[in-house]
Amino acid sequence: MLIDHLNRQRLERQAQGLTRQRRIAESPCAPRQEVSCGGQPAREMLVFGSNDYLGLANHPALVEALAEGARQFGTGSGASHLISGHSRAHAALEEDLAAWLAPCIPDAQALYFCTGFLANMALLTALGDASATIFADKLNHASLVDGALLAKAPMQRYAHKNLTVLERQLERCMTPIKLIVTDAVFSMDGDMADLPALLALAERFDAWLIVDDAHGFGVLGAQGQGALGHFGLRSERLIYMGTLGKAAGVGGAFVAAHPSIIDWLVQSARAYIYTTAAPPAVAHALRESLRLIQSVEGDQRRVQLQQRITELRTGLATLIAAHPALEWRLADSRTAIQPLIVNRNEAALALMAALDAQGLWVPAIRPPTVPVGTARLRITLSASHTAEDVELLVQGLALAARQMS
Numbered sequence: 019m020l021i022d023h024l025n026r027q028r029l030e031r032q033a034q035g036l037t038r039q040r041r042i043a044e045s046p047c048a049p050r051q052e053v054s055c056g057g058q059p060a061r062e063m064l065v066f067g068s069n070d071y072l073g074l075a076n077h078p079a080l081v082e083a084l085a086e087g088a089r090q091f092g093t094g095s096g097a098s099h100l101i102s103g104h105s106r107a108h109a110a111l112e113e114d115l116a117a118w119l120a121p122c123i124p125d126a127q128a129l130y131f132c133t134g135f136l137a138n139m140a141l142l143t144a145l146g147d148a149s150a151t152i153f154a155d156k157l158n159h160a161s162l163v164d165g166a167l168l169a170k171a172p173m174q175r176y177a178h179k180n181l182t183v184l185e186r187q188l189e190r191c192m193t194p195i196k197l198i199v200t201d202a203v204f205s206m207d208g209d210m211a212d213l214p215a216l217l218a219l220a221e222r223f224d225a226w227l228i229v230d231d232a233h234g235f236g237v238l239g240a241q242g243q244g245a246l247g248h249f250g251l252r253s254e255r256l257i258y259m260g261t262l263g264k265a266a267g268v269g270g271a272f273v274a275a276h277p278s279i280i281d282w283l284v285q286s287a288r289a290y291i292y293t294t295a296a297p298p299a300v301a302h303a304l305r306e307s308l309r310l311i312q313s314v315e316g317d318q319r320r321v322q323l324q325q326r327i328t329e330l331r332t333g334l335a336t337l338i339a340a341h342p343a344l345e346w347r348l349a350d351s352r353t354a355i356q357p358l359i360v361n362r363n364e365a366a367l368a369l370m371a372a373l374d375a376q377g378l379w380v381p382a383i384r385p386p387t388v389p390v391g392t393a394r395l396r397i398t399l400s401a402s403h404t405a406e407d408v409e410l411l412v413q414g415l416a417l418a419a420r421q422m423s
């Protein structure tokens with residue numbers, strides 16, 4: 019019965035071009051990766067699909083720091099943070115993160131989580147009680163949506179970046195606590211939220227602004243401080259969530275906020291309390307990652323990334339202009355997430371397959387991850403890509419465009 023039920027749904031998805039499949043990376047995360055798929059032998063591919071924006075995921079200093087962390091702290095934490103799993107490595111990492119975010123959030127404290135998904139669950143369920151309302155951008159990440167659905171607070175969604183709608187919703191809101199929740203860099207479009215305007219609304223309506231900076235932390239702002247630094251924001255009303263498995267190249271996430279907020283998460287957030295603490299060695303490696311991000315080497319990597327973004331956008335703009343009939347378009351993005359929107363699911367899959375045949379791996383993203391009719395290739399760039407890598411991608415897309423025209 020269950021199996022029939024599942025198989026029926028799978029067939030429906032198949033008919034819509036919506037089935038998903040995993041590939042196996044046989045080598046570390048890098049632009050050139052050994053990849054196998056569907057039992058075929060592994061082959062080297064040029065990959066534009068990771069969120070390893072600074073190319074730190076296989077950095078020798080981080081590999082060494084993780085090994086050193088394991089020698090010093092072992093492999094497992096043994097328990098959740100409130101039982102006996104909270105190690106010196108976790109505590110030290112939280113101090114480093116708090117100090118780094120303190121210029122943006124006065125007296126900030128930080129709390130480390132196993133993943134960003136859990137951090138968002140924890141935040142929204144712990145703060146979104148029955149006396150609160152959650153205001154959420156329509157294109158927020160799935161973990162923010164699910165966190166809000168699990169919270170007692172009602173959720174009001176506003177059209178993507180439509181602050182007029184948000185303002186009206188805030189005006190009408192009768193609950194004493196108001197939580198505005200947004201991605202800083204939207205994960206499937208690469209565009210940025212207008213955080214200064216959102217913070218101004220929060221101040222005007224006595225609301226709080228929860229910022230998910232999964233794609234900005236380490237990349238944006240001076241020394242990679244993230245979206246708050248990028249906009250030069252400073253306020254007690256900011257609640258910041260940064261992930262540490264993307265630009266930081268290791269894993270996990272953190273929330274930085276007013277000490278009372280952090281304490282309330284420790285007291286009450288089930289997604290924090292009822293899960294085993296991440297291996298302390300991971301926290302130890304992350305301290306080294308933070309040092310790298312803030313160093314001159316980090317600056318150089320951010321400059322390289324910016325160059326690749328410019329090169330890719332220039333190349334794609336020329337390509338799109340040469341093939342108007344395909345109706346491809348670039349998103350309004352200045353970040354390392356550069357979607358090429360091709361509209362139909364089948365077009366996205368055909369384009370991914372055409373690139374695949376050339377040894378290029380760029381993931382196709384389809385509904386429900388993105389709105390119906392906006393299927394796309396989600397091209398992501400890393401500081402470890404070279405100008406030649408970007409040129410190969412643009413040429414590969416040009417060949418595919420001629421095949422599909």
Ligand SMILES: *Cc1c(COP(=O)(O)O)cnc(C)c1O
Pocket residue numbers: 132133134135136138159161201205230232233261262263270271
């Ligand atoms: C990746 C991502 C998350 C989840 O973080 P993980 O550490 O991967 O669980 C949350 N929000 C956004 C916007 C993301 O892109």
